[in-house]
Each structure stands twice: as structure tokens, then as C-alpha cells.
């Protein structure tokens with residue numbers, strides 16, 4: 556730290572992204588990326604947009620907002636496009652949290668929520684998940700806090716129903732409830748239709764997972780027009796050109812290729828079911844994940860040991876050194892070949908350890 560760094564950030568612990576190794580070719584099952592390349596339409600559009608990079612990108616994201624609105628049956632003023640969904644989450648912390656509107660989120664969830672709260676000096680409560688890692692809906696009833704819930708949750712993959720989200724929304728009418736649907740396209744039910752009924756609901760989604768565009772950095776928020784206007788105020792006050800023109804073009808391309816996205820999601824769901832069944836045969840226990848990852852532990856091998864031994868064999872998974880989940884690994888669902896390689900390696904490791 557330099558002697559110039561503001562004191563207000565002195566104790567900030569930044570978010571630690573999953574490893575993104577460049578030096579060796581790993582089977583990457585650690586950051587929940589799609590195993591499939593982006594839609595050919597997205598690639599073509601981005602390449603064309605590269606030829607116009609001398610111009611600023613459209614700060615209104617007009618065409619892409621219209622495409623997203625059409626897909627989700629909402630109006631373009633009910634959506635904001637951002638630089639990954641991390642950015643819309645950051646905007647939500649800025650817009651809807653302060654000392655009178657403290658944040659609340661689960662103790663085991665997406666690690667960035669805590670970092671955003673600390674970054675903006677927002678008081679926060681970590682609400683413990685139940686012993687089975689489900690979200691205790693009662694714990695959020697009438698708490699009068701700005702609530703962030705990942706649904707499906709990360710790293711557990713567990714969901715809560717839109718009916719339960721409605722109970723939370725109704726009992727906290729003076730606070731915004733943010734439902735982070737980064738993984739919703741792999742089988743969970745979206746809360747987007749609820750934005751017509753609740754002015755305190757913001758849903759966030761991403762192009763990083765189901766749409767194979769993690770490297771492009773594109774996400775979005777959906778809520779009533781007034782909420783979205785708040786977020787635009789924050790956006791225009793930080794980075795009006797937050798979505799670059801190549802990403803915007805790629806986003807338009809993939810929105811015009813929904814069949815491609817749907818097919819890939821279906822393949823991931825099939826591979827998830829296959830891998831979960833095979834891991835269960837080997838004695839693994841796991842949550843019922845509706846995301847593009849499996850969260851599993853084995854009674855005979857520690858989470859850290861399995862992570863290290865898989866890495867030695869060229870397979871990267873995500874292990875969290877955190878109480879309650881240190882026995883687990885989060886394994887991204889990849890192609891069938893990648894899953895077979897994973898299962899082969901796990902079998903070997905178990906044989907060595909048992």
C-alpha cells in the first residue's frame with residue numbers, strides 16, 4: 556500500500572477471482588464459464604464492430620436493450636446493460652444501501668456482495684444459510700434491509716421459489732430486494748415476471764454463463780422503470796460508456812441466436828445430471844444444484860486435498876477455505892469429455908486415498 560492510499564480503503568479485502576492460468580492448459584472447471592464458444596452470430600457481429608472502434612459505444616445501449624426487453628417481455632426502460640453483472644450489483648449497492656438501508660445477504664453466497672458492502676462502507680449482516688445450505692426465507696421476512704439473494708445461490712446451486720421471493724418482497728416494502736440470477740438459465744425459475752408487480756424488485760442476470768460471453772463482460776438488471784432510472788444515474792456518474800461496442804454487438808448477435816443458447820443450456824443440464832450420478836456412485840454427497848456447477852464433498856477425502864490432486868492432474872476446480880464449506884469443491888459442468896476426464900481423475904484419487 557502506498558502512503559497515498561485513502562484511509563477509507565485501508566482495511567478493504569478485495570474479491571479474489573478464481574484462478575485464470577495462462578501458463579499451462581488446464582481443464583477449467585473453476586469459474587463457471589461455458590465450455591462452448593460464443594454463438595457464431597455473436598463472433599461475427601463483434602468482428603464487424605471492431606472496424607468501428609474509433610467511435611465511442613452507444614451510451615444508451617439502445618438496440619441491445621430492445622433485444623433484451625423483447626426476450627423478457629418487458630419494456631426497454633425496464634432494463635440496464637452493464638459491464639458484467641458485477642457492475643449492476645455494484646450500482647445496486649451504491650443506489651440502495653447506506654447506513655439507514657443496511658445490506659443483508661447469506662453467509663455462504665457470492666463473495667463479491669461483502670466486498671461491495673465494505674467498499675462503500677455499508678453496514679451489512681450475513682444471514683446464515685440453514686444446515687442443508689438452503690436459504691431460510693423466514694430470516695428475511697420484515698428485516699427492513701436491502702437484501703441480496705443469489706438464486707440459484709453460489710456456490711451451492713440451491714434455489715428459492717418465486718413464491719418465497721414474493722413473501723420477502725411484500726414484507727420489506729421500503730427496501731429493494733436484489734435477486735441475482737447469474738445461473739438461472741440452467742433450470743431455475745426466474746423472478747423477472749415479478750417486476751411488473753413489485754417496485755422494490757431488481758433482478759440481475761449475465762451473458763457470462765449461459766451465453767458463453769464471460770470474457771466480453773456483459774450483464775444486465777431488470778426492474779421497474781424508476782429503479783432502472785436510478786441505476787442509470789449511477790452509471791452516467793461513473794462510466795457512461797460502460798459497455799464497449801464489440802461486446803454490445805456480440806450481445807445483439809447472441810440475443811438473435813436464442814436456439815444456440817437454449818441448446819447449450821440443455822447440454823449442460825444433461826452433463827450435470829450425468830456427472831452428479833457418477834459422483835454419487837463414488838460416494839460423493841452434493842447439493843441439488845440448479846446451476847452450471849456441482850457442489851460436492853466426499854466423506855473420505857478433504858476438499859483441499861481433492862482440489863490439489865485434481866490440479867496436479869491438470870483439472871482446476873474451485874475450493875473455498877471457509878468454515879462450513881471447506882470439505883466441498885465447486886465443479887463447473889463442462890463438456891461430456893471434460894466430465895469424463897474429471898470422473899477418471901477423481902476415481903484415481905479415491906483409489907489412492909482409500
Ligand code: PMP
Nearest residue numbers: 639640641665709737761763774
Ligand atoms: N453473481 C454470481 C452469483 C456469480 O457467481 C457471478 C460470477 N462469478 C456474478 C454474479 C458476476 O458475473 P459477471 O460479472 O461475469 O456477470
